[in-house]
Amino acid sequence: MEWLAQLGRSGLSFSAGLGRANLLMLAMLRGVPQLLRRPRLLVEQLLSVGVLTVLIIAVSGTFVGMVLALQGYYILSRFGAEATLGVMVAASLVRELGPVVTALLFAGRAGSALSAEIGLMKATEQLSGLEMMAVNPEHRVLTPRLIAGIISMPLLAGMFSVLGVYGGWFVGVGLLGVDEGTYWAQMQSQIDWDADVLNGVIKSVVFGVVCTWIAIFQGYDCIPTSEGVSRATTRTVVHSSLAVLGLDFVLTALMFN
Amino acid sequence: MSRNAPADDTLVRIRGLKFYRGTRAIFNGVDIDIPRGSVTAIMGPSGTGKTTLLKLIGGQLAPDAGTIEVDGQSVHALSKPDLYRLRMRMGMLFQTGALLTDLSVFENVAYPLREHTRLNDSMIRKLVLIKLEAVGLRGAHGLMPNELSGGMARRVALARAIALDPMMIMYDEPFTGQDPISMGVLVQLIRRLNDAARITSVVVSHDVAEASEIADLIYVISDGRVIESGSPQALREKGGEWTRQFMGGLPDGPVPFHFPAPELEGDLFGDPA
Numbered sequence: 185m186e187w188l189a190q191l192g193r194s195g196l197s198f199s200a201g202l203g204r205a206n207l208l209m210l211a212m213l214r215g216v217p218q219l220l221r222r223p224r225l226l227v228e229q230l231l232s233v234g235v236l237t238v239l240i241i242a243v244s245g246t247f248v249g250m251v252l253a254l255q256g257y258y259i260l261s262r263f264g265a266e267a268t269l270g271v272m273v274a275a276s277l278v279r280e281l282g283p284v285v286t287a288l289l290f291a292g293r294a295g296s297a298l299s300a301e302i303g304l305m306k307a308t309e310q311l312s313g314l315e316m317m318a319v320n321p322e323h324r325v326l327t328p329r330l331i332a333g334i335i336s337m338p339l340l341a342g343m344f345s346v347l348g349v350y351g352g353w354f355v356g357v358g359l360l361g362v363d364e365g366t367y368w369a370q371m372q373s374q375i376d377w378d379a380d381v382l383n384g385v386i387k388s389v390v391f392g393v394v395c396t397w398i399a400i401f402q403g404y405d406c407i408p409t410s411e412g413v414s415r416a417t418t419r420t421v422v423h424s425s426l427a428v429l430g431l432d433f434v435l436t437a438l439m440f441n
Numbered sequence: 442m443s444r445n446a447p448a449d450d451t452l453v454r455i456r457g458l459k460f461y462r463g464t465r466a467i468f469n470g471v472d473i474d475i476p477r478g479s480v481t482a483i484m485g486p487s488g489t490g491k492t493t494l495l496k497l498i499g500g501q502l503a504p505d506a507g508t509i510e511v512d513g514q515s516v517h518a519l520s521k522p523d524l525y526r527l528r529m530r531m532g533m534l535f536q537t538g539a540l541l542t543d544l545s546v547f548e549n550v551a552y553p554l555r556e557h558t559r560l561n562d563s564m565i566r567k568l569v570l571i572k573l574e575a576v577g578l579r580g581a582h583g584l585m586p587n588e589l590s591g592g593m594a595r596r597v598a599l600a601r602a603i604a605l606d607p608m609m610i611m612y613d614e615p616f617t618g619q620d621p622i623s624m625g626v627l628v629q630l631i632r633r634l635n636d637a638a639r640i641t642s643v644v645v646s647h648d649v650a651e652a653s654e655i656a657d658l659i660y661v662i663s664d665g666r667v668i669e670s671g672s673p674q675a676l677r678e679k680g681g682e683w684t685r686q687f688m689g690g691l692p693d694g695p696v697p698f699h700f701p702a703p704e705l706e707g708d709l710f711g712d713p714a
Contacts, residue, residue: 309536309539310539312501313540
């Protein structure tokens with residue numbers, strides 16, 4: 185019976201955590217009007233959450249595109265279909281790899297940093313200090329980070345896909361001899377704006393909400409000790425990655441039947 | 442009570458306070474009156490809930506029973522906007538200083554002014570420098586928090602706490618971990634600020650000598666209740682056995698030196714089983 189009790193405790197704890205996360209999300213959303221009056225707070229966070237993540241996204245996007253072109257050319261050339269290399273690279277990136285890999289990298293780079301920063305602010309009583317200065321930490325500290333994450337993710341995913349396409353062009357056209365006109369023309373004719381690009385953008389916005397929400401909640405809800413912050417940071421990366429992969433399957437099934 | 446209720450001599454009135462962590466009672470029916478304009482020390486051994494008491498007064502925690510009134514307002518009956526308005530008239534000095542680590546000393550002290558007033562930059566600069574001058578750190582306004590010693594960080598936090606000219610300041614263990622010079626500076630600052638700005642000060646501490654030096658009134662709490670209260674001298678001279686042991690730092694007394702154990706002879710020479 186002990187395992188049943190343990191299962192029940194875990195279930196209750198999970199439900200309570202989910203409830204706290206939802207309440208936190210509502211509290212952060214209530215801070216949006218205040219953020220609109222003070223856009224400087226958002227700009228600061230766009231720099232730290234978005235701009236500082238650009239390098240890893242740019243490098244990863246370029247190399248993923250290059251590898252896709254190499255692998256794609258190897259398979260497609262067996263069937264004499266190397267002319268469709270551009271479509272394969274672009275579709276893979278825009279539909280799947282752009283949003284998913286960007287979200288995984290975002291969780292590792294920006295998500296973990298968010299959790300650690302907020303957790304340490306809690307551990308060093310900075311959040312309590314704000315409360316005692318009559319400043320709502322949820323609105324002042326958390327809301328700008330949430331909105332910055334939601335705005336940054338689709339932009340980063342877009343950058344990942346564009347640089348991936350150019351990485352594929354460099355390998356396919358530059359090194360393997362695929363015709364340049366065919367590479368771009370096939371892509372232009374086969375990639376659909378709504379079915380491919382827009383769905384990819386929707387995915388990245390959903391991943392942006394989920395990854396930033398998890399990161400902020402883990403930091404805000406952590407035990408305010410060095411071990412607690414460390415665990416929160418780890419949980420952010422693990423939970424975000426699992427959520428992104430699970431949601432990607434659901435969204436793909438819904439979007440592409 | 443309304444916000445415009447006539448002011449009396451008691452700024453903070455706590456009645457029948459009960460607060461539990463799980464099943465453990467941190468406070469079990471505590472009554473405390475903190476007079477206006479005084480320095481009141483809340484003392485007691487570590488782990489008796491002194492910091493918790495400050496958080497309850499500031500409305501960061503809610504009691505399980507009882508009431509806390511600050512300036513005639515029942516803290517836990519206030520709406521969030523009213524609570525925030527009340528907090529603007531309360532300062533709190535945290536044990537760690539709680540400075541915002543991404544802002545300079547100047548910006549930390551300017552923070553409440555920028556958040557709650559519409560003063561222009563020139564006026565904010567003057568006010569910040571005046572507050573930093575009061576704690577002796579005007580020359581450190583360009584430093585970052587990680588460049589400050591522990592004592593300096595607390596003084597900056599004190600300058601920030603008085604930025605909005607509050608009616609009261611709560612000090613959470615202000616003397617812990619300070620060298621004698623920093624401790625002397627803080628002791629003097631608390632008393633001087635209290636008298637010069639007519640602030641009410643609540644000092645939570647277990648540093649008996651320093652707290653006794655500046656306090657007008659001391660409450661000794663232990664095991665979830667107020668053991669004794671009175672002036673430092675009265676407590677030293679006429680306090681109960683427990684209080685005199687605590688105030689005098691005596692190693693043995695009602696709080697025994699030895700952890701409960703069987704007889705020494707039996708333990709040393711008896712059967713090990």
